Amino acid sequence: xxxxxxxxxxxxxxxxxxxxxxxxxxxxxxxxxxxxxxxxxxxxxxxxxxxxxxxxxxxxxxxxxxxxxxxxxxxxxxxxxxxxxxxxxxxxxxxxxxxxxxxxxxxxxxxxxxxxxxxxxxxxx
Amino acid sequence: xxxxxxxxxxxxxxxxxxxxxxxxxxxxxxxxxxxxxxxxxxxxxxxxxxxxxxxxxxxxxxxxxxxxxxxxxxxxxxxxxxxxxxxxxxxxxxxxxxxxxxxxxxxxxxxxxxxxxxxxxxxxxxx
Numbered sequence: 001x002x003x004x005x006x007x008x009x010x011x012x013x014x015x016x017x018x019x020x021x022x023x024x025x026x027x028x029x030x031x032x033x034x035x036x037x038x039x040x041x042x043x044x045x046x047x048x049x050x051x052x053x054x055x056x057x058x059x060x061x062x063x064x065x066x067x068x069x070x071x072x073x074x075x076x077x078x079x080x081x082x083x084x085x086x087x088x089x090x091x092x093x094x095x096x097x098x099x100x101x102x103x104x105x106x107x108x109x110x111x112x113x114x115x116x117x118x119x120x121x122x123x124x125x
Numbered sequence: 126x127x128x129x130x131x132x133x134x135x136x137x138x139x140x141x142x143x144x145x146x147x148x149x150x151x152x153x154x155x156x157x158x159x160x161x162x163x164x165x166x167x168x169x170x171x172x173x174x175x176x177x178x179x180x181x182x183x184x185x186x187x188x189x190x191x192x193x194x195x196x197x198x199x200x201x202x203x204x205x206x207x208x209x210x211x212x213x214x215x216x217x218x219x220x221x222x223x224x225x226x227x228x229x230x231x232x233x234x235x236x237x238x239x240x241x242x243x244x245x246x247x248x249x250x251x252x
Binding site for chain 2 (some may be wrong): 072
């Protein structure tokens with residue numbers, strides 16, 4: 001018999017100690033991407049194949065630059081959140097932990113490289 | 126129960142014996158497309174890094190992304206993108222606790238696939 005009350009059990013936030021935090025954060029990034037995906041993908045598709053000067057000018061524009069930065073940050077966050085769920089389901093133990101850590105580091109790196117590139121383009125350096 | 130001959134029957138839902146419903150196929154595709162788009166994301170970041178670096182590097186990156194290889198990758202990417210997008214909307218609706226049930230789920234699956242096809246065509250026209 002359990003002597004713990006239901007409330008005490010719930011307050012422990014479950015065995016992962018995060019409660020619904022990860023789930024909730026993933027929904028937030030998903031909702032952000034509902035807007036950011038069309039805003040980023042259509043200009044990107046439109047500009048792809050154009051010359052250096054034209055594409056450079058397109059992303060020097062503040063609106064495109066801010067959209068691209070927001071997209072990189074959100075998309076790579078959402079990618080990591082999704083990969084973490086998939087890995088937790090299919091890869092167990094040490095291997096799963098290693099993949100989750102590596103994915104998080106790589107997603108952070110690629111997001112930062114993307115942001116760095118856009119800022120550099122936008123500021124004309 | 127130990128002396129009951131269980132035979133060599135497949136466990137249900139055994140992937141080789143059980144035809145997955147459309148919704149289950151979409152669920153698996155949702156994960157595959159999500160992970161696969163990570164590679165598209167890396168390619169796009171590389172393209173932007175080249176754009177920030179200079180004209181010569183940009184021409185190289187742009188040539189790779191607009192080659193036949195790039196065309197295939199980006200065609201698959203936009204298929205993955207809009208399918209994942211449509212299915213993601215379905216998941217967000219389910220998260221509110223509504224639109225469950227066999228018929229409803231099948232209908233939203235077909236609407237989602239239709240939406241994805243239209244958006245792929247629109248993206249190709251824009252690009």
